[in-house]
Structures are given as C-alpha cells and as structure tokens.
Amino acid sequence: MIIFPLTIIITAIMYLYYKVMILRTKDPLLQEIQNAKARIALGLFMIFFGVNQYLFYETTLALYIALIFLLFGILQGYGGSKRWKHYKGELSKR
Template sequence: MVIFPIMIILSFMMYIYYKVMIIRDRDPLMQEIKNAKARIALGVFIGVFGVNQYLYYQTQLALFITLVFLFFGVVQGYGGIKRLSHYKGEFQKRAQTNQ
C-alpha cells in the first residue's frame, strides 16, 4: 500500500504550498481561494493519514482514531470545497465587472 504514503506527502506539500502562496498574494479574494484549496489539501491529508494508520496497526483503537481523522478530514475538505466554489463565483463576478 504505497499509494497512501504518496498521497499523504503530496497533500501535505500542497497544503504548505497554498499556505505560502497566501502570504505572497496581495489580493484578498485570491488569498481566500488559495486558503480554500489549502483546506481541501488538509482534509485529504488528515483523512488519508487516518486510513493509513488503520491499515498499519489494525486495532480497535486505531479504528476509532481513523474514524475521528476521517470525520475531521471530511469536514475540512467539504468546507474547503464550499468556500472554493463560493469565492470562484465571486472572482468571476469581479472579472466580468472589470471588463
């Protein structure tokens, strides 16, 4: 199961990338879009990390911890997707008014 460690590393790297890009951007709307993408990457990281831990240990305690991690991962991912769709709509509205 080498796919889970690869997904963990990639999602964590994407999270760090978007957080750094927030600092570099001056536009508040673009900062919000990048923050939403960072939340999605964090949700994937948390969820996949929990599943990976269960596959490694396979105990009842690991199952409980995995369920908690999956819950928080889904909450982060869902919140990020909702924010991303909202702010992309706002970005498109702003682009249309500037033309």
C-alpha cells in the same frame, strides 16, 4: 501499500504550497481562494492519514482514531470546497 504514504506526502506539500501562496498574494479574494484550496488539501491529508494508520495497526484503538481523522478530514474538505466554489464565483463576477 505505497499509495497512502505517497498521497500523504503529496497532500502535505500541497497544503504547505497553498499556505505560502496566501502570504505571497496581495489580493484578499485570491487569498481566500488559496486558503480554501489549502483546507481541501488538509482534509485529504487527514483522510489518507487516518486510513493509513488503520491499515498499518489494525486495532480497535486505531479504528477509533482513524474514524476521528476521517470525520475531521471530511469536514475540512467539504468546508474548503464550499468556500472555493463561493469565492471562485465571486472572482468571476469581477
């Protein structure tokens, strides 16, 4: 199962990349868009991390922890996608 560790690493790198791009961007609207993308990457990271931990340990405790990670990951990803769509529309209005 090499796919989960690779996706965890890729999403963590994407999260850090978007957070650094927030610091480098001067426009507040573009900063919000980058922050929304970072939240999506964080959500994906949490989802894949939770699934990977459950598949690695396969215990009841790991299942509960994985479900918590899945819940928070889905919330982060959903919130980030809503923000991204909203601010992308605001950018197109300019």
